[in-house]
Amino acid sequence: MGDSSDVIVVGAGVVGAACAYYATRSGLSVTVIDRGPVAGGTTGAGEGNLLVSDKEPGPELELALLSTRLWRELAEPLPLQIEYEAKGGLVVASDPAGMDTLRELARGQEKAGVLAEEIPADRLAELEPHLAPDLAGGFHYPQDAQVQPALAAAHLLRASDARIRLGEEVTGILTATTGEVTGVRTATGTVHAPHVVNATGTWGGELAQRAGTELPVLPRRGFVLVTEPLPRVVRHKVYAADYVRDVASDSAALQTSPVVEGTPAGPVLIGASRERVGFDRTLSVEALRRLAAQATALFPVLAGVRAVRAYAGFRPYLPDHLPAIGRDPRVPGLLHACGHEGAGIGLAPATGALIAGMLSGGPLPLDPAPFSPARFVGGAAP
Amino acid sequence: MARTPSELVRAEPGPPFEITVDGRAITALPGQSIAAALWCAGVLAWRSTRGGGRPRGAFCGIGQCYDCLATVNGEPNRRACLVPARPGDAITTQEGHGRAGLGV
Structure with missing residues (x-):
């Protein structure tokens, strides 16, 4: 048949x-x-994030580590247009308490096979020259990568x-x-x-x-704010320690934490918001306002560039x-x-x-x- | 004799003024977009593409395609087809994204 x-x-x-x-x-x-x-x-x-850095030790991290390896293999036969970039992730903390949380997370992740390197405050600028100068430090995760999804x-x-x-x-x-x-x-x-x-x-x-x-399965809405095309102003996927907490939370209310990354095409992508509002595509000015404010706090240089569009998506959320x-x-x-x-x-x-x-x-x-x-x-x- | 759009709509524009393109003075009329003023002066390209460095100017003319981006008074990525020309405006040919200074 x-x-x-x-x-x-x-x-x-x-x-x-x-x-x-x-x-x-x-x-x-x-x-x-x-x-x-x-x-x-x-x-x-x-x-298009391929992340191990935001996952606590456990089955999802195991899945992510396997996937990281498989994506690296797939990047060979698949054409360059998939924009596979082994750019690495940089998670930053704004205060010493945030650094303690990151240290604890990284310790557990390292036991599971994640590579994580502590970056003291005075070395952050080496990795990301445009980062705000007042951060407490961060962790570099070389296994994090990105594709054009x-x-x-x-x-x-x-x-x-x-x-x-x-x-x-x-x-x-x-x-x-x-x-x-x-x-x-x-x-x-x-x-x-x-x-x-x-x-x-x-x-x-x-x-x-x-x-x-x-x-x-429930929809968990997220917005991405897109800047005008820029030269490389952000080298890694850079996000604040709060993001890990937001990902793991069960709240239905609007949560935002800054996640900033460049793309080979030029625009910088700014996330991440999470809220459970069903399949409502209505643009949320409040969500975009928060994304812009948090991103410019992390990368002051972004205050001088234009956001040209935004898009929404629905993450498939299981309890x-x-x-x-x-x-x-x-x-x-x-x-x-x-x-x-x-x-x-x-x-x-x-x-x-x-x-x-x-x-x-x-x-x-x-x-x-x-x-x-x-x-x-x-x-x-x- | 060729008819011009301003004749067709019986426009009575105010007195012309000067703007500059890469330092060269051209004439613009009140109400003209920068793209229109550039076209009237015979300038068809005022940006090079990010990848191949190819010339770009006005394409859609109505603010949708972002092809006509120009650096206006030092600010890159202005849509020349939407920005009205003002006396003394300095238009500079934009290289790529026009933000080379931010690169790290």
């Missing part, structure tokens, strides 16, 4: 692309379906050799009378496969529902801040690969490698138990 393959990946964002890439490389035939374009959701709304997803998808169906919405999951997945129904027909991977990111709960199961990667316990043949919150670009390769291993029965690169979607069954979410 023409419209059948071994695996259907729903979602053409970076996670779907990585699942397709590693699944085809393990010998499976893959069809990728998305109701929009490639990178049309959260992938296209991020900064939409191009990275697109080239990963192209390199996967998967069949790609865009602009086609999956309206239902087909199952046999015994309950196993047999494919998907779309707006224009059916596609058959014994495995369906839910890589729909922030919309993962909606697809789960269409499959007769559930996943508590325990871990992605759902693995088989759905209720629907045989359905696997989830979503809920990576703000770290989806970074965590995509390891997620794809795990999903491919589960599908092909090959060895898994790390223990997937902490990411099992089964943790949400029966309202027993941790």
Whole structure:
């Protein structure tokens, strides 16, 4: 039958692309379906960060460390347009108490294999000449990197050799009378496969529902402020210690902490805001005002340049801040690969490698138990 | 005889004044954008691109494409098609992003 393959990946964002890439490389035939374009959701709304620095020791950091290695490998065969930059991260503290927090975080991370170097206040200018002069110090994380996320997803998808169906919405999951997945129904027909991977990111709960199961993915909105093109004024991904706290928080209210980085194209990207307001795209002047104020406090030079635009995206938030990667316990043949919150670009390769291993029965690169979607069954979410 | 846009709309502009392009004096009319004044003086390019150093001037003319960026009175990245010309304005050809001094 023409419209059948071994695996259907729903979602053409970076996670779907990585699942397709590693699944085809393990010998499976893959069809990728998305109701929009490639990178049309959260992938296209991020900064493309591949970070280990913002993660506390634990399963997510393990996933990030594996991903960091895999991205470095992927940067070889993929074209230069993905703008892979091993630029490193610099986390700064404004006072000695903030430095103590960073030291403690770094100590734990180093045990897990993260490289982190303490930078005393008087050496910060060597790394970032435009940084505000009154900071207490910081930590340099050489493993942090960046890609242009939409191009990275697109080239990963192209390199996967998967069949790609865009602009086609999956309206239902087909199952046999015994309950196993047999494919998907779309707006224009059916596609058959014994495995369906839910890589729909922030919309993962909606697809789960269409499959007769559930996943508590919620949107966590973020804005990015974009400056006019500049020469290199910011060398690393630079962010304040508060960012780590914001990432880990469960608050629904607006939180902002400065995250500043340059891009090969010239514009400086300024984040990061977090708030849970549903899928509301309304521009928040308050969020942008705070982003601008915090970024110019960190890099006073930015006060003299123009912000030319802003964009919003919805991070796929799961209540325990871990992605759902693995088989759905209720629907045989359905696997989830979503809920990576703000770290989806970074965590995509390891997620794809795990999903491919589960599908092909090959060895898994790390223990997937902490990411099992089964943790949400029966309202027993941790 | 060729008709000009100002004739077509029966414009009666006030007295002309001078602005400079890379130090050379040209004439502008009240109400003209900098891009219009430059065009009238036969200047079609006033910026070079960041990557290839190729010449750029007005393209869309309505503030959308950002091709006509110029350095005006020392401030880079002004859209010449939107900024009205004022007496004594100094327009300088912009090299790339016009912010080379900030690079580290």
